Amino acid sequence: MKNISKTKKILIGIALILLLLITGGSMYLYPAYMFFFQTETQLLDKDLTLVLGGGGNSGILVTDKAVVVIDTKMGGDAEGLFKLAHEKxxxxxxxxxxxxxxxxxxxxxxxxxxxxxxIGNYDRGFLKKEVDPDDMPTDFVKDSLFLDLGNETIMLYDLGQAHTFHDVVVYLKNRKVLFSGDLIFHHINPFLKNESGANVDKWMASLNVILNKFKLEKVVPGHGTTGGKEMVQSMVNYFGDMKVAAKDPARASELKAKYKDWVELPMMTSSQATIDYIRKAGH
Ligand SMILES: [Zn+2]
Structure with a gap:
């Protein structure tokens, strides 16, 4: 009997610790992921709608000749976006x-x-492994492609390797609006994965191309709220600082503190995770 009650006590102890971990963990995870998944619809002008969040940020642009949807989200939010696009x-x-x-x-x-x-000019075999057949893109942008749709010209540029092996930015020429995809995470620590091709040096080079190439009225990042040219520069500065921190551990805490208000996605992104990635990858 004595042994059983001892076992019971241990089991209850383990259960309590698990409960604490789960509730504590979800309280920690919930706000960050809510931010990631909640959606907000904004009308930039009568023909350009942004649906932020619910996966990556999306745009729906109505032109004379066609309706353009930029990024199609995931789950229920993907269906909501489609219905809105279909209606428009x-x-x-x-x-x-x-x-x-x-x-x-x-x-x-x-x-x-x-x-x-x-989509950008990815290796087709790579894409087949990564993307569900039902979601497979049909056209691959080599360097650049301009779509003249009457009252707006959509300029697509495959900037090559940065966040992934082939990131495309979308520039609405008349509006001077840029959809940067995940080259910009606005006040969010970026997602870096070696298998995706994330390369910090090349990423910074692509951001500098954006700064030099386009007149920017508005930038729609891959994640986070919209802004202007300063968002591109702040992403360059972030990587620059993280590179210094990766090389000089004595400066790491001072440099990380500059970005303490940038959202972390628990177990996925943080300034420390970026520093670790740069150290491991050597760029
Ligand atoms: Zn991404």
């Missing part, structure tokens, strides 16, 4: 652009059956 299209052709292949940007592609779906 009112019979017009829908074109889809994926800024890159990550699920939170492409997992709604299957709703747009029959549409042309543009």
């Amino acid at each position: 299209a009112a019979g017009k052709t829908i074109l889809v652009i994926n800024t890159h292949y990550h699920g939170d940007h492409v997992n709604g592609n299957h709703f747009y059956k029959g549409s042309r779906i543009y």
